[in-house]
Amino acid sequence: MSEGRQDRWGGLSVNRLAAAHVAALLDQAGPLGLRVERLDDGVTLVDAGIDAPGSVTAGLAIGEICMGGLGTVRLSTRASDGWPAWLEVASAQPVLACLASQYAGWSLSASKEEAGGKKFFSLGSGPARALAGREDLFTELGYRDQADCGALVLEVDRRPPQVVIDKILRDCGLTAEQLVLILTPTTSLAGTTQVVARVLEVAMHKAHELGFALQDIVDGSASAPLPSPSPDGGIAMGRTNDAILYGGRVHLSVRGSDEAVHDLALRLPSLNSRDYGRSFADIFRDYEYDFYKIDPALFAPAEVWVSNLDSGRTWTAGSLNMALLRDLWLEESR
Template sequence: MTKATATPTSAAAPAPAMPASVNSLSQPLLARLLGRLAEWKLASYSGPQGITIVDAGVAVPGSVAAGIAITEICMGGLGQATLRQGNDADGWPTLVEVHSAQPVLACLASQYAGWSLAASKEEAGGKKFFALGSGPARALAGKEALFDELGYQDQAEAGCLVLEVDRAPPDVAVQKILRDCKLRPEQLTVILTPTSSQAGTTQVVGRVLEVALHKAHVLGFPLASVVAGSGSAPLPAPAPDGIEAMGRTNDAILYGGRVHLTVDADDAAARELAQSLPSANSPDYGRPFAAVFKEYDYDFYQIDPALFAPAEVWVSSLGSGNTWHAGKTDMALLREQWLREA
């Protein structure tokens, strides 16, 4: 009997991986949210054109747990968000932590609030409407120049958009969303998260990693080189006043945010990114955000863009194995604004 021998064959090249669909990945998370409305103090109803509206803090209390779930929806199913109990070194009792193995898609193609939606008071039925849409449905519309730079557009058959507003979008805005996303009303869900609510405050603080990615983009760092990221920021109690609430959530990141990025880049690039990222590089650093916002006549676009960044960063180079550190948190500033001793 002769021994059979196998004839070697050339291995086929692996097919290129298809980009993840942030809308498809977020649908199970949305279904989970809709299944826990009572537990998380939310409400759901049929909105303009028959879309699904989830109220996370307008006519219902909402909750921190809902804010954590909404953070993960905002990240297009490509990120994890959790609460962590702070210790003495943290200087605050509760922190939001986020992680992503695909931070560019999670944060910039999905979570970033970059889609401008507006309606005049005539179009909106008596009160002007403005919101910056965030979440995975942005990638269906692809209306921002950022998507051309990322080379990414989703084509899922259902979408979810998050709006930091205290009322449902008017009919004209909903029509635009449906048209641009190429969705039917039953395929669209809009989540309302006013910043003065528990869910709203939580999901904004949960943008700490996204803020770092956006700052890296502004600095011109090649986004394809960012391979992983994590971040944390202290979670304040929501303020009833909208401007103060916005100030608190921004301060949480600018003075309490800590981010670790892993990049496929050499030491020089990693070190330069670490040095350039922290919020302390801005001349507007050092004052509560609400005061800065007021100084610039409540115009975001007048504020130095360098301010919008985490307080402390670590950047690890895959090429060398070295990690570069810059910046520091200022919990004293936050505690002065948020804390009242009993």
């Protein structure tokens, strides 16, 4: 990395900043319902919901690890808004926190033979992505971390095979003792929580896809309702997506022309998608479980507020659809 590109981000290291959060997670593993294992090669493996029970509190901590220590994830009780549990996410460095760290963009896979009889696939999220830099996104950001420690979160229901662990170590340039892998199945409390905690990241990724200049996004905050996980993987995955698509509210503070900021506000919400209005699980099924057939415009928060710091003007678009979420998530009491 050139010195100029390093200076653009003030020398911030998402892995070093996340390290204190990782240490706290390991220290509180028992109370948080986690199981920590040191593998034979020295890698630390954290089970946050496969054989260990995990917890919402663990999911909050993992959400902050995913954001590279550059964001906060909090739980609030807001039954007056139509659901009792909400996540509130904020970052003063949303580009690094969300895109260089939290975004689940690192594809990791192994064949049946490599994985011992069953194919393995996971998208890695968290700060170790910035060590590997395997995605084109890091070239666009002009960012690459060079820390001597790393944490990666895998949304899986089984431990990764050794061939995948070896690839992570090799691509990150870490020794085994320097790597922490956190496993968070979406069917678990921690897994559901850390996925819904991506509500701000979803908005950041959508803004990037729409061509808005990332360097002009200064600050971000967001909230989304936290559903109960389902033991069915497809339903659990659908609920986490629905929480953001229909219940996610995001506020971005940006710089630029009023025209560009207004355009971003109008184009950002999920209701711009032709697929808007049904549960994500049903949409995914109807597209034969092919993410690439889904309208990309759907992957966005329900409601956005965008403030232009250069002019002092704010625009809003979209709206929460709590009626749909209650229909999907809430059982009638008789």
